[in-house]
Amino acid sequence: MLVKDWMNTEVVTIEADDSMTRATKLMEQHGAEILAVMDKEGVLAGIVTSGDIKEFSPSKATSLDAYELRYLIAKIKVKSIMNKSPIVISHDLTIEEAAEILVKEKLSGAPVVNQKGEIMGTLTLMDICRVLISLTGSSKRGVQFAFELVDRPGSIKEVTDVIRSYGGRIVSILSSHAKITPGYRNVYVRAYYLDRQKLPQLIGEIKGKFTLRYMVDHRTNKREIYME
Numbered sequence: 455m456l457v458k459d460w461m462n463t464e465v466v467t468i469e470a471d472d473s474m475t476r477a478t479k480l481m482e483q484h485g486a487e488i489l490a491v492m493d494k495e496g497v498l499a500g501i502v503t504s505g506d507i508k509e510f511s512p513s514k515a516t517s518l519d520a521y522e523l524r525y526l527i528a529k530i531k532v533k534s535i536m537n538k539s540p541i542v543i544s545h546d547l548t549i550e551e552a553a554e555i556l557v558k559e560k561l562s563g564a565p566v567v568n569q570k571g572e573i574m575g576t577l578t579l580m581d582i583c584r585v586l587i588s589l590t591g592s593s594k595r596g597v598q599f600a601f602e603l604v605d606r607p608g609s610i611k612e613v614t615d616v617i618r619s620y621g622g623r624i625v626s627i628l629s630s631h632a633k634i635t636p637g638y639r640n641v642y643v644r645a646y647y648l649d650r651q652k653l654p655q656l657i658g659e660i661k662g663k664f665t666l667r668y669m670v671d672h673r674t675n676k677r678e679i680y681m682e
Contacts, residue, residue: 457552458545460585461566461575467492470499470533474510477502477532488563488576491536498565498573500536505562510535542567545574549585552577591625592672596646597653599660600667602681605631605639613664614643620656622648640667650674 466486468477470493477489481504493499510530543552543564556564556579563578587593599617603609614624622645629641648656653671657678660666667681 455549455585455589456545457543457547457549457566457577458574460549460581461545461577462486462581463575465490465565465573465575468502468532469494470531470536472532473528474507474530474532474535475528478507481507486576487578487580488565489532490565490573490576491532498540500533500538501540501565502532502536503562506535506537540565542571543577544569549582553582556582589626590628590642591644591646594625594646595672596625596644597622597648598642598644598670598672600669601641601643602634602638602665602667603641605637610641610643613641613660616660616663617643617645617648617656620648620652622646622656 464484464486466480466484466489468480468489468491470491480486480489487504489502490498491500491502541555541559541561541564543555543566545566545568547555552564556562556577563576563581565573566575566577568574590598592598599613601613603613610627610629614627617624624643624645626644627641629639631639634640650671650673657666657669661680665681668677668679670677
């Protein structure tokens with residue numbers, strides 16, 4: 455899953471000499487978290503984010519009245535609050551690589567550029583959340599099972615074979631080695647088309663063969679936690 459397939463291709467631009475008021479209006483109009491600041495030659499000079507706007511906005515505790523606040527904000531130029539050396543993300547990185555960059559740099563988003571350095575779009579944490587929803591298939595309200603499995607070849611297949619035997623269609627399988635005993639891994643399986651009347655029987659069989667951490671039925675919002 456590459457950045458170019460999930461980025462926001464609508465690049466909202468602003469000039470460095472524009473006011474913070476205009477930047478705020480542009481973000482509201484376009485639902486944008488990032489504005490690309492362009493110089494007079496049309497080259498990327500920096501970026502301004504919703505976080506920058508909040509940081510430089512007057513505090514609610516100020517004694518200024520509404521007129522004075524508007525006047526003050528209108529006097530603040532984008533060039534005085536923008537990031538002049540922004541971190542950029544290459545369009546051919548994977549989503550995971552881009553997420554690592556955003557987390558490491560503590561960014562809410564970044565411009566996406568091609569191999570020539572031309573801006574192609576933006577990628578935000580909200581875009582990455584959309585990827586997570588798509589990967590897990592959670593929007594279609596299946597049943598998710600979480601397992602603690604021995605980390606060996608075939609252990610996931612053994613679990614999914616049982617789920618399939620009850621008519622379940624496996625939609626997503628995710629696994630992680632974080633926060634677990636060495637030699638094991640957490641595995642998260644989401645399935646559709648399970649007969650809800652047979653779900654207790656399926657859970658009973660699963661618990662008899664594997665270590666089941668929890669089960670969440672997103673259609674009925676039923677949740678059963680077996681391991682803390």
